[in-house]
Amino acid sequence: MKRVAMILKVEVNLINNFITIFSIPTLMILPMVIAIICFVAGNTRLSRLISVISSITLVVICALQAGYVLQQAAPIELIIGGWQPPLGIRLSINEFSAIMLLMTSTIGLAITFYSTQYFDDDEKEIRFWPLWWFLITALNGVFISSDIFNTYIMLELLGLSAVSLIAIQGTQQALQASFQYLLVGLFGSLMYLLGVAIIYRTYGVLDNQLVANLVESNTSMQLALALITLGMMMKCALFPLHFWLPSAHSNASAPVSAMLSALVVKAAFFILFTFWFKILAPVVTFTAVTIMGIFGAMAVIYGSYRAFTSPRLKQLIAYSTVAQIGYLFLAFPLMFTTPDLARTAVIYFIVAHGCAKAAMFLAAGVIQKAMGHDQLSQLQGIASQLPISIFVFAVTSASLIGLPPSGGFIAKWLLLNNAVEAQQWWWVLTLFIGGLLASAYLFRVLNLAFTTPTQENSLTVLAISESKLLGAVGLSIITIIIGLNAMWLTNLITGSY
Amino acid sequence: MELSQTNLYTLCSILLFAIGLLGFLLNSDFIRKLLGLNVIGIAIFMLLLAAAHTYPDAIDPIPHAMVLTGIIVAAAGTALGLNLASKIAKFARLVQKEEAATQAESAYEKSSNDTQGRG
Numbered sequence: 001m002k003r004v005a006m007i008l009k010v011e012v013n014l015i016n017n018f019i020t021i022f023s024i025p026t027l028m029i030l031p032m033v034i035a036i037i038c039f040v041a042g043n044t045r046l047s048r049l050i051s052v053i054s055s056i057t058l059v060v061i062c063a064l065q066a067g068y069v070l071q072q073a074a075p076i077e078l079i080i081g082g083w084q085p086p087l088g089i090r091l092s093i094n095e096f097s098a099i100m101l102l103m104t105s106t107i108g109l110a111i112t113f114y115s116t117q118y119f120d121d122d123e124k125e126i127r128f129w130p131l132w133w134f135l136i137t138a139l140n141g142v143f144i145s146s147d148i149f150n151t152y153i154m155l156e157l158l159g160l161s162a163v164s165l166i167a168i169q170g171t172q173q174a175l176q177a178s179f180q181y182l183l184v185g186l187f188g189s190l191m192y193l194l195g196v197a198i199i200y201r202t203y204g205v206l207d208n209q210l211v212a213n214l215v216e217s218n219t220s221m222q223l224a225l226a227l228i229t230l231g232m233m234m235k236c237a238l239f240p241l242h243f244w245l246p247s248a249h250s251n252a253s254a255p256v257s258a259m260l261s262a263l264v265v266k267a268a269f270f271i272l273f274t275f276w277f278k279i280l281a282p283v284v285t286f287t288a289v290t291i292m293g294i295f296g297a298m299a300v301i302y303g304s305y306r307a308f309t310s311p312r313l314k315q316l317i318a319y320s321t322v323a324q325i326g327y328l329f330l331a332f333p334l335m336f337t338t339p340d341l342a343r344t345a346v347i348y349f350i351v352a353h354g355c356a357k358a359a360m361f362l363a364a365g366v367i368q369k370a371m372g373h374d375q376l377s378q379l380q381g382i383a384s385q386l387p388i389s390i391f392v393f394a395v396t397s398a399s400l401i402g403l404p405p406s407g408g409f410i411a412k413w414l415l416l417n418n419a420v421e422a423q424q425w426w427w428v429l430t431l432f433i434g435g436l437l438a439s440a441y442l443f444r445v446l447n448l449a450f451t452t453p454t455q456e457n458s459l460t461v462l463a464i465s466e467s468k469l470l471g472a473v474g475l476s477i478i479t480i481i482i483g484l485n486a487m488w489l490t491n492l493i494t495g496s497y
Numbered sequence: 498m499e500l501s502q503t504n505l506y507t508l509c510s511i512l513l514f515a516i517g518l519l520g521f522l523l524n525s526d527f528i529r530k531l532l533g534l535n536v537i538g539i540a541i542f543m544l545l546l547a548a549a550h551t552y553p554d555a556i557d558p559i560p561h562a563m564v565l566t567g568i569i570v571a572a573a574g575t576a577l578g579l580n581l582a583s584k585i586a587k588f589a590r591l592v593q594k595e596e597a598a599t600q601a602e603s604a605y606e607k608s609s610n611d612t613q614g615r616g
Contacts, residue, residue, distance in 0.1 A: 156574065172588045182578050182581065183531075186574050187534060187537075190534065197545050201544070
């Protein structure tokens with residue numbers, strides 16, 4: 001008995017050691033090595049095998065990390081090469097980034113599994129895998145970096161690999177969309193770099209914590225915050241700078257659209273959030289957060305309206321992303337008065353939306369493949385042909401609309417509760433209107449899917465296996481589970497501040 | 498404010514930034530847009546280099562490292578952009594060729610109809 005306890009203790013120690021010392025480098029090095037292997041080997045079979053294995057490994061590592069960070073309520077830190085900041089670079093995982101990392105790896109696993117069966121064209125698939133793993137490297141990098149210039153590098157890597165992933169689709173629309181995305185992305189990250197340059201010029205440090213300690217509210221810091229906000233608003237497609245998103249997300253292949261909508265825009269949001277409420281917190285004023293909130297509210301209404309009128313399924317989902325990004329910015333004015341509640345609401349919303357949107361895009365990909373197109377008007381009666389896809393679509397729709405018991409319901413309820421608590425009830429109106437519009441555009445799809453087609457336009461559907469949707473089904477179950485275990489999760493998140 | 502070397506560089510970088518921004522926003526041409534972005538990038542690097550000269554007898558090496566990294570990123574971005582632009586131009590040329598071919602065909606049909614009509 002004693003021996004077993006001792007062995008257990010040794011193992012717990014080993015795991016703790018692993019988490020605190022080796023897990024951070026693994027997050028960067030593993031995906032990068034896989035990317036290089038996939039690029040060099042150029043073999044689809046090998047790429048699929050190692051991709052699935054390393055995705056599972058990443059999920060395990062991230063789950064251990066998230067458990068450690070949330071239990072201990074202390075961030076994991078790594079100082080590269082032992083060079084202390086301000087000269088060296090610090091990597092750290094706090095509760096927000098731990099949850100983002102866990103979400104990245106989980107959604108990444110679902111999409112990786114889906115992509116192993118998605119591509120018909122070997123050449124496309126050979127190009128897909130290396131870029132895919134570079135994208136995951138960059139996402140992990142954005143979430144763990146604790147140095148404003150290092151974040152810039154990761155942001156550029158993220159942008160370039162995302163653009164290339166859209167471009168491998170090879171159609172004219174996809175190429176044009178990816179070029180526009182490249183211009184927006186480069187411009188956005190240059191604005192960010194200018195902000196960083198101004199901060200460095202004023203204070204001479206780059207580490208998040210050191211900058212946060214030194215910062216005061218003055219004109220140059222206001223300028224820096226404005227530039228960084230402009231750049232990140234472009235990258236996360238906040239209204240009125242969302243113009244590139246619908247074409248980019250709807251013309252990419254299904255796994256890429258899923259990743260872009262679920263995680264890539266969230267990475268830009270993560271950076272923006274860190275700057276507003278951690279690094280440059282003294283600069284933020286009530287007027288500024290209110291303006292961001294108004295942009296968010298307009299995004300919710302405009303995005304939902306455009307989703308309702310769009311003729312294509314993937315375009316509809318892309319506009320729905322514009323709307324859902326708006327909700328995240330509704331939390332900005334609330335952060336000013338009740339920061340803890342708003343923070344929990346933001347984290348919860350990101351997770352709920354990420355899982356739902358990824359699963360929805362994957363289901364839309366199967367529908368598009370089976371039909372040969374994604375025109376909404378010809379979707380009649382698709383439910384009897386592709387039951388699993390429509391099941392996934394329906395469950396994730398419930399989460400996006402905010403019906404109980406899904407994660408989306410809890411996320412909206414947290415925001416609502418928070419708005420009342422912060423005595424800014426007017427944001428509640430946006431939540432209601434957005435929910436109504438979301439149900440309008442999503443039920444439009446479901447309504448068509450369940451109608452019996454008339455004789456003239458009977459369906460011609462390719463026989464297609466839905467087994468690749470296993471991951472998407474998993475994600476839609478997660479959206480329900482986080483709704484059912486809401487109390488436990490919110491307490492865990494709030495307890496770790 | 499006296500015109501020291503740092504201030505001169507900062508002034509130049511602001512000027513360059515304005516030129517690049519105008520170039521990026523006002524041109525609709527793909528390559529000009531990319532060039533505009535490059536000029537903006539150079540303006541920011543210049544601002545960083547000006548920041549390196551903060552002490553009278555020593556130079557801060559960190560901005561230089563940042564500029565070097567930035568140049569690499571800018572080169573990669575430009576390369577990708579040019580590649581995409583040339584692919585898009587190829588598509589546009591294909592469309593043009595097809596249009597020209599269909600036009601020539603219809604013109605040929607028209608003329609042959611005319612001759613038949615006369616015959």
